[in-house]
Amino acid sequence: MRYAETGYNLEVDLTRGNIERVATDPELTSLHLGGLGTNARLFWDRVPPEVSHFDPENLLIFGAGLLVGTPGPGCNRTIVSSISPQTRFFGFSMMGGFFAPEMKRAGYDKIILRGRAPAPVYLWIHDDKIEIRDATHLWGLGTLESAECIRQELKQPHAAVASIGLAGENRVFFASIEQGKSSASRVGLGAVMGDKRLKAIAVLGSKDIHVARPEEFIRLANESLAYIKHREKNPILGVMPIMAGLGSPQEMVVHDEEWHTENFVWGNARVRRKGFWTEEVRDSWTRTMETMRTRLLSCYNCPMKCGAAISVDTRACSYMMKCFSKLTYTMAAFSDLEFGLRIAQLATEHGVDSFSAPQVMAFALELLEAGILTEADFPGMPPDTNSRFYWLLDRIVRREGIGDVLADGTYWAAERIGKGAHEYAHNCIKKTEQLPLKxxxxxxxxxxxxxxxxxxxxxxxxxxxxxxxxxxxxxxxxxxxxxxxxxxxxxxxxxxxxxxxxxxxxxxxxxxxxxxxxxxxxxxxxxxxxxxxxxxxxxxxxxxxxxxxxxxxxxxxxxxxxxxxxxxxxxxxxxxxxxxxxxxxxxxxxxxxxxxxxxxxxxxxxxxxxxxxxxxxxxxxxxxxxxxxxxxxxxxxxxxxxxxxxxxxxxxxxxxxxxxxxxxxxxxxxxxxxxx
Amino acid sequence: MSDSTKKVVKRIRINVDKCNGCRGCEVICSASHATPRYSSVNPSRARIRVIRDPLADIYVPVFAGEYTAAECAGRDQYTIDGKEYEECAFCRASCPSRDVFKEPDSGLPLKCDMCESDPTLEEPLCVQWCLADALTFERVEVDAGAGGAAAGVAPEEIDAGLEALAKTYGWSKVIDAVARMSRNGNR
CATH class of the missing domain: 1.10.599 (Aldehyde Ferredoxin Oxidoreductase Protein, subunit A; domain 3)
Structure with missing residues (x-):
């Protein structure tokens, strides 16, 4: 009997369409637990440094953490690993939500993908029944859009779906993998998924996850819930409001954005705006959030509410967001919160990282201003910044015109542009855009x-x-x-x-x-x-x-x-x-x-x-x-x-x-x- | 027997507006009904399920109720505040029309037992684990009456029923039947 883990990985060769359920070695669990640990070990064993990000031999692993699916509150993370097109290193990006618990209940600790499908496909995992299904009709659809189509065609409204949008399909180096309210966004793993022509993975499980010492485990879980209640009533004094509680920074709950808007930098990670957070801004942004945010949301088995449903149209929920993505588009475009929440809906459907994408767009506009890029590089771009961001986002995710260059992220775009563009790709570590903070x-x-x-x-x-x-x-x-x-x-x-x-x-x-x-x-x-x-x-x-x-x-x-x-x-x-x-x-x-x-x-x-x-x-x-x-x-x-x-x-x-x-x-x- | 007997009913109040969709209720329910207790988790075995459709902003925690052998002849679809709820979204039955509230391996029906246990819990576990207060628990006193639904029935309605039977079978047969059934304790 294996506890906490299922003891099986799902190996999928997309080139040949081969699927295998493989028992794992318990020794590896004792050496690395699971999740990132065993992902890293699989990469060491199977992906030598000669394999690069878009080689079919590159693996894309969706790994569940060891405790995922147990009653441990917050144990729900999927650790996605691959060789990153952006850093060219071993990249891993984590997401909460509902995917990993469903994957484990279907009977797998990891889904290990290799090869490249001859045509777009998606993977449907329903306990022991696994199908590689045609996805040509989904290619080009948004992340949430395609997830919804998949649930409908499978007649499984509760299946967890992780999918890519146009950005992943077109191998944008900062493409994300989206999964409802959560996403594996960093270092472009969505591009690897697109390179493998894998539009989505849908999973639904009905099996048990066992724990080794039930009474002890449930006591610890109950103690943590009691402590979470205690911390909710007793926020930490002396720190900024978003950091006073638990969870990820409480961006969806807390309206006070003085700290972010005045201490983080705007545009292409450039301008600090002291005195920005006036009463007028506060009232207007609070109104925006209270009208557009329709519900606070949690991940699987977690009482925190770090996410939210956001409505930008007639739907009660147009998409879901969390954390600092609330402000990244707003601040990159020197705009307001409503703009940020609206463009984030499109960006989520296209599947891009909300740290990198806004900086890439602001970087493009800086290069234009500096004369390194010219008007000729932006044919038909509208004059105002808000519209320019929409225009740029669209070019990037389609890799059209200048968008093809920008889709490589600031570092690699600067490589291609030359002419001193690297001075403007100034906010990277290991070739990846960082939080805008100076x-x-x-x-x-x-x-x-x-x-x-x-x-x-x-x-x-x-x-x-x-x-x-x-x-x-x-x-x-x-x-x-x-x-x-x-x-x-x-x-x-x-x-x-x-x-x-x-x-x-x-x-x-x-x-x-x-x-x-x-x-x-x-x-x-x-x-x-x-x-x-x-x-x-x-x-x-x-x-x-x-x-x-x-x-x-x-x-x-x-x-x-x-x-x-x-x-x-x-x-x-x-x-x-x-x-x-x-x-x-x-x-x-x-x-x-x-x-x-x-x-x-x-x-x-x-x-x-x-x-x-x-x-x-x-x-x-x-x-x-x-x-x-x-x-x-x-x-x-x-x-x-x-x-x-x-x-x-x-x-x-x-x-x-x-x-x-x-x-x-x-x-x-x-x-x-x-x-x- | 007095008509004013009171009884205590356990009630879980469900506030769908407060649900954050975490499914902690499903987790703890299935864990507490595992054998040995808490030894495994499987929301498919839970006696509460959150019927959810995130893009429609729908989250409805539903408790497993009675088993029914046959599905309904018709279906309901509700629209509330502009949101369209899926067929059977509010129904508690373990029913042939859907997968919920059945043991995944045997197909046997599941039913919420309000965490009846010894010693008695202060609140059912799903309520304890719902920190969002979408589920709250209360004990309410209600009139038990003398005979449940029959308590409020006027005598003339029973007269009418018996008269209808007498018309068909004759009074003597009806009286015999009543006497025989009373003797057998079939009351």
Whole structure:
């Protein structure tokens, strides 16, 4: 009997139309849990660095986290993995919603797609019955539109459907995979799906998901619900309203957007608009939200309401949105909220990432203004910015004219355009557009997170440690009084002593050593979530979440039957984290790629920054090029990676410290963190 | 027997406007009815289902009611506030016309038991897990009456019924039948 997981993957060869149900090795579960962890392992085993993003040999994996489908609140994430057309690295993008629970109830932990269908198809999975069905009649339809058609033709109104729109079909490098209220948006995995000519996957299941220790598991689930209720009544004081509660930033609920509109930058991640949030704007945007938002929405088995149904026409729900996509189009176009909510409906149907797409369009308009692109590149484009965004979106998703260039994202478009266009693709890390945020003074923790994060968004590495100090030490002490989440008491001291100004403020404080531990801890929490399928919104992302390093080992153990404690969970997580790093190292990622956008901070400290990277690499057990050392790989049970690196000349046999055992012990201790 | 007997009825109030569509009610219902308790989850076995159509903004939690051997002769389709609800959206029956409220492997009907258990729960589990308060629970006192539906029936209506029988079979046969059935305790 397998607990929490189903013990089977579905292997689909789209070229040949072959479908197999394959039993998985329980050993891999104990090494990597599931979700991202086992996805990464499959990529290591089966997709060598010679395979590129649009090769049929590239895999596209829809992986459910280990705890998905159990009664664990928030355990609903699908981890989609492939080689990204944008970063050219191992890309993974997560979505909540309803897909992964349905997939597991149909009997599969993962759907592994390879090859390329000769003509557009969609996959229909109904328990043991699986069909590759013709999708020529759906090709060209929107994401939600095609999902609806599929449900109707299958006569299965409750099937979960993940689909691509025009953007994915036309291999736009920032195409998303949409699934009702959720989407796997980052790093262009929708383009890989389109390249495989897979329009959609529809799934419906009716099987049981078992947990190993039911009474214990349900107690933990009930405790988390009680805690969520408690946190709802007791928001965190001293932080911006969207961060005071649990879940992802509560953009659909909270109307106060002063923080985003005045601290984030508008246009092509350029202009900060202090004083923007006037009473007039507040009233008008509140009205917009209250008229257009028809219902708050949750993902499977989660009491949070991070999503919302939005009505832009006569329908009660035209599409669903969540989080910061509320503002990205508005701010890129210097427009208002109603414009943002309206164009997002079209963008969702076309299936594009709502971080990248608006920046790409603003980038195009900047290039026009700078004379790098000319009017001739935009034949027939209307004069006003709002209409221009609609015009550009349409060209991009169809890859028509200039849209074909822009569809590659700012980095690759700049490559094609030349003429200094790279100056304008200024907000990328690892070739991917980031949150539009430009700040003054460097912050060591954030420097490290931006540099070394491999998940294309700062929100997927930052988390439980406050982003800034509070105004007074008293407020900080009030915060730490009730903060059992930290791995060790010293994390509390670091926050208590942090100052807005003075000796203990950024860039000097928190110190490098403290920053290594804070960053490592926050990153590890995200990697745990990505393996279990627990939503970051109940665990790694918000302040004081219900799940943390001290109760997750018990939850995972009670659910899966594995016997994990904090040390072993951290060790296992480090294994997956370094395997992800290794996948990318094999694809050429090096220290030079570990860099934030040059203009992210006004005040930079080149020497300090290099020292920080050195120190953090040491802390991680990586060499000065950001490559896990042989000793580290050995300690993590990744000797097969080390051997491959030696064979490829990525690591040299002579560059290891002679006392490998000692180094290994050090690496293990770091991997295991500092559990109290 | 007095007509003023009271009884306590358990009631779950369903506010479809508050439902966020998370299906937590289905999860905990199926888990609590698993054997051993909480050992597995499967919304297909749940005795509550959220009938949902996200693009129509429809979310209707429905509890499993009585089994019916035959589907209805006709179907209802409601339009409320401009939203068109699918056929049978509000129906609680485990019925041949649809998949819900049947054990997926045996096809046996499922019915909500209001989480009757020993010790008694304060609230059914679906209500406890609905943090959105789309499901709320109350105990209400209602008139039990002397004989349920018959309690409010006027004597002359029964007279009319018996007269109709007498016309067909004759009084003596009707009296015999009443006497025989009373003797057998068939009341």
């Amino acid at each position: 700040l003054g003074m460097l912050n060591q923790m954030y420097f490290l997170m931006y540099c070394t994060g491999e998940k294309a968004s700062i929100t997927q590495i930052e988390g439980n440690f406050p982003q800034t100090p509070f105004p007074t030490r008293e407020e900080q002490e009030a915060f730490t009084r009730d903060w059992p989440h930290v791995p060790d008491e010293r994390f509390k001291r670091w926050f208590e002593e942090w100052e807005l100004r003075g000796e203990k403020s950024i860039p000097n404080y928190p110190s490098a050593e403290a920053s290594y531990e804070i960053v490592n801890w926050q990153e590890a929490m995200h990697y745990i979530d990505d393996a279990t399928g627990m939503c970051a919104g109940l665990s790694s992302f918000p302040y004081k979440p219900p799940f943390h390093i001290h109760n997750l080992p018990e939850l995972i153990s009670a659910g899966s039957g594995l016997d994990l404690d904090e040390r072993s969970l951290m060790h296992l997580t480090k294994r997956t984290r370094d395997l992800v790093r290794s996948l990318n190292v094999a694809r050429g990622m090096r220290r030079v790629d570990d860099a934030p956008p040059a203009d992210h901070w006004k005040t930079r400290f080149p020497e300090l920054e290099q020292r920080l990277l050195d120190g953090y690499y040491d802390y991680k057990g990586w060499n000065r090029d950001g490559i896990p050392t042989r000793a580290t790989l050995h300690a993590l049970g990744l000797d097969y990676v080390a051997e491959d690196f030696l064979r490829r000349g990525i690591l040299r046999p002579d560059e290891e410290a002679p006392d490998a055992e000692e180094a290994a012990a050090g690496a293990t201790a770091r991997g295991e963190g500092h559990a109290s």
